[in-house]
Amino acid sequence: MDIFDKCLKFTRAKEAMEMGIYPYFKPIQENHGPRVIMDGKEIIMIGSNNYLGLTKDPRVQEAAIKAIEKYGTSCSGSRFLNGTLELHEELEEKLAAFVKKESALCFSTGYQSNLGAISTLLTKDDLIITDKTNHASIFDGIFLSAGLHMGANIKRYKHNDMDDLERVLSKLESDIPKMIITDGVFSMEGDLVNLPRLVELAGKYRARVYVDDAHGLGVEGETGRGTQEYYNIWDEVDLVMCTFSKSFASLGGFIAGKSEVIHYIKHFARPLIFSASMPPANIATVLKTLEIIQKEPQIVHRLQKIGQKMIREFQALGFNTGESKTPIVPIIIGNDDKTFQFWAILFQNGVYSNPVISPAVPPDRALIRTSYMATHEDRDLDIVLDKFKKIGKEMGII
Ligand SMILES: Cc1ncc(COP(=O)(O)O)c(C=O)c1O
Known part of the structure; x- marks a missing residue:
């Protein structure tokens, strides 16, 4: 037995990489706040905790x-x-x-x-x-x-x-x-x-x-x-x-x-x-x-307004947003595989979010964690909602 045996036996992440659905450690090439460059493409970022958008101020x-x-x-x-x-x-x-x-x-x-x-x-x-x-x-x-x-x-x-x-x-x-x-x-x-x-x-x-x-x-x-x-x-x-x-x-x-x-x-x-x-x-x-x-408390107010808008709109589309009242808006899907699949299609469609599975959430409560910045523009948010609607319908989630 060798202390490194467990490392050799750990294949789950590599399998997901081969299937093209591995969502973690994805490098950002350029950071423009609500939009970033990843894999050479412009992506709308709804997976950051840069809530007030101040990292590029x-x-x-x-x-x-x-x-x-x-x-x-x-x-x-x-x-x-x-x-x-x-x-x-x-x-x-x-x-x-x-x-x-x-x-x-x-x-x-x-x-x-x-x-x-x-x-x-x-x-x-x-x-x-x-x-x-x-x-x-x-x-x-x-x-x-x-x-x-x-x-x-x-x-x-x-x-x-x-x-x-x-x-x-x-x-x-x-x-x-x-x-x-x-x-x-x-x-x-x-x-x-x-x-x-x-x-x-x-x-x-x-x-x-x-x-x-x-x-x-x-x-x-x-x-x-x-x-x-x-x-x-x-x-x-x-x-x-x-x-x-x-x-x-x-x-x-x-x-x-x-x-x-x-x-x-x-x-x-x-x-x-x-x-x-x-x-x-x-x-x-x-x-x-x-x-x-x-x-400038107005940036805090803008963030709060965006959070409320996204909760309202996602719910109107038929998504389950749990008990969120903040700019962290979960889209609860339940099943791990479906969550990863949703994440991958969303990413291919130019939106970066965070897939979250157990133990970070209880089993059967896998979700796409979306989070917003005061610097998101309305048009970014509308694109996001549109993509969620399309993918949600295609996957039978809404
Ligand atoms: C609730 C909570 N507490 C503590 C931390 C740890 O903070 P940091 O990432 O600055 O180490 C985090 C970050 O993810 C968090 O979400």
Whole structure:
């Protein structure tokens, strides 16, 4: 037996490649925001998390270039040691104010933000209660805690099901330290957490609340402040996490909450301490996008309007868009093969989307994840709807 045997036996991806239906790792040759060049062809992009379309905004690009000119391309070290710039601290202050918390702490990716914050707070004496469909980085944060502390206590509840959450909470010892973790906007299906009920239960059963708002900030709320703003619920959310790889057009992430909690995470989070800090261009990008979001809330409104239009139009065509209320609009097909086939025909027709199968969604709930940018033009959206209608009819889905 050889440790590499499993690699030789893994043939599924190669089979799909030979059949011409392999949808992953497809290189983009040119990025023009809502349109990209792939396989030498112009393609409408509805598979990106560049929600505000700011990755190609000249103001954002200029800020990134200036930061490189001033500080160089890398911080060459951890935040803990030589890797903190004044820019990191400026960004943390502004982010804390944006999400209405006392303090914020930036990590080099969103994934590391969840990994660091959760693994630091959860010891074997505490308990995490998590939605079953939360992002993988939340589960990995819990698994890392288990490794670090020789065990971690975790309970899962059914997706966004507050009765099931109460069932779980009511069985727990009342004085065990606990925290409920949820996505604000669920990443695959674009539905919003039932935050009013969740915080009510957290109060009743004395649990802390942690919201991963990767797909909420810049997307939801009148001024893009995310799930908290959508519901106007602020103080009952103890910790807010977000990534910079979506609305903020960069790479990195942060956690925000009470100063003492953030101070503690800052001194114990291994994914922060043992990894190099966000490079200057990435920080400057987020600073600029944050400024644009605050000065131009109309881009957030445009994105919201596009999301509502696409949900309405897809439903009118007879597609199942689940419970989405956001610019993430799933087209639920159910069967994996049909989903890949739909994806491939759509791509041949000049539209890039994301096919999603189990374990990212429950089995029999395979879907085409579509997501929109504030910079999509109406004519892009109309072409997309037209292609979906044609393919949906041909495949007997609508
Ligand atoms: C809900 C959620 N949390 C965390 C992350 C991780 O963020 P990043 O891609 O910046 O590492 C993602 C990204 O896919 C996400 O969707």
